[in-house]
Amino acid sequence: MEVHDVSTARLRHQVAEAGSGVPLLLVHGFTGAKEDFTDVLDAFAAEGWHAVAPDLRGHGASEAPGDESAYSLEVLADDVLALADALGWGAFALLGHSMGGMVAQVLALRAPQRLTRLVLMDTSHGSVEHVPRDLAALALAVVRAEGVERLMELATQVDTPPPTPAEARVRAERPGYVEFGDRKLRASSPAMWAAMATELLDTPDRLPALAGLDVPTLVVVGEEDAGFLAPSQRMAAAIPGARLEVVPDAAHSPQFENPDRWWEVVSGFLAAGREVDA
Numbered sequence: 001m002e003v004h005d006v007s008t009a010r011l012r013h014q015v016a017e018a019g020s021g022v023p024l025l026l027v028h029g030f031t032g033a034k035e036d037f038t039d040v041l042d043a044f045a046a047e048g049w050h051a052v053a054p055d056l057r058g059h060g061a062s063e064a065p066g067d068e069s070a071y072s073l074e075v076l077a078d079d080v081l082a083l084a085d086a087l088g089w090g091a092f093a094l095l096g097h098s099m100g101g102m103v104a105q106v107l108a109l110r111a112p113q114r115l116t117r118l119v120l121m122d123t124s125h126g127s128v129e130h131v132p133r134d135l136a137a138l139a140l141a142v143v144r145a146e147g148v149e150r151l152m153e154l155a156t157q158v159d160t161p162p163p164t165p166a167e168a169r170v171r172a173e174r175p176g177y178v179e180f181g182d183r184k185l186r187a188s189s190p191a192m193w194a195a196m197a198t199e200l201l202d203t204p205d206r207l208p209a210l211a212g213l214d215v216p217t218l219v220v221v222g223e224e225d226a227g228f229l230a231p232s233q234r235m236a237a238a239i240p241g242a243r244l245e246v247v248p249d250a251a252h253s254p255q256f257e258n259p260d261r262w263w264e265v266v267s268g269f270l271a272a273g274r275e276v277d278a
Contacts, residue, residue, distance in 0.1 A: 001041045008082035014061035015054040019045025023089040026053040029098025030196055031188045033060040058192025071195035077106040095119035109209050117273050118217045122228050122252050125235050126205035130227030147190050164224040166250050166257040210238050217242040218269040222250030
């Protein structure tokens, strides 16, 4: 695996990349980063994939426009397509996690001919339903006025829901995991945070449109990811031929919380079409 910059017609992304086979793009979620998938890029490469995980705009080490108007699910979907073009890809397999899964849905509905396989991971077909709106409004005001660092400081002073058993386990067993999450949040642009937090809480429902999607699709969700279980079930039921996999002993990031089962499910689904896609 190597990390480097890729400039598109739109902006500069930093990406992690491994392999030279069939194209596979792995897209992180809100305040995530390419490092959410760097553990598995070499393994995908060994299975015949050209696996790329980018930092989306406003995340990690990619460019971060300072205006909130520069961010939306549509804009991020355009970025993903532009990145695929810059990599010289025609059609490619796409995995999207959380917000990245919403970006993947927008892309799939707009340009299904560009996708060979689609993995929607711990995501929703519409507005995020489980986040208290009053708390979100307060966080939004803090980020706009004082930045993400101040939000992190204030978060230590309020009661938050306890982690799920799977989250607590990975925090205890994986050295530096909590600090890893903090670094990703600190690297997030305040303009991105404000724009995307606003959109994720109020975005049109894509479920009716997904019922017409013609792309082989896997919907995967951690069994402890309560806020995304029902949306995942609805998407799997709506998308023709889609398969639902609920990963046991996992929450919102099953690639960390139950990596063996997650790998079995995701790599197996992708491998089923790799020779055809090549």
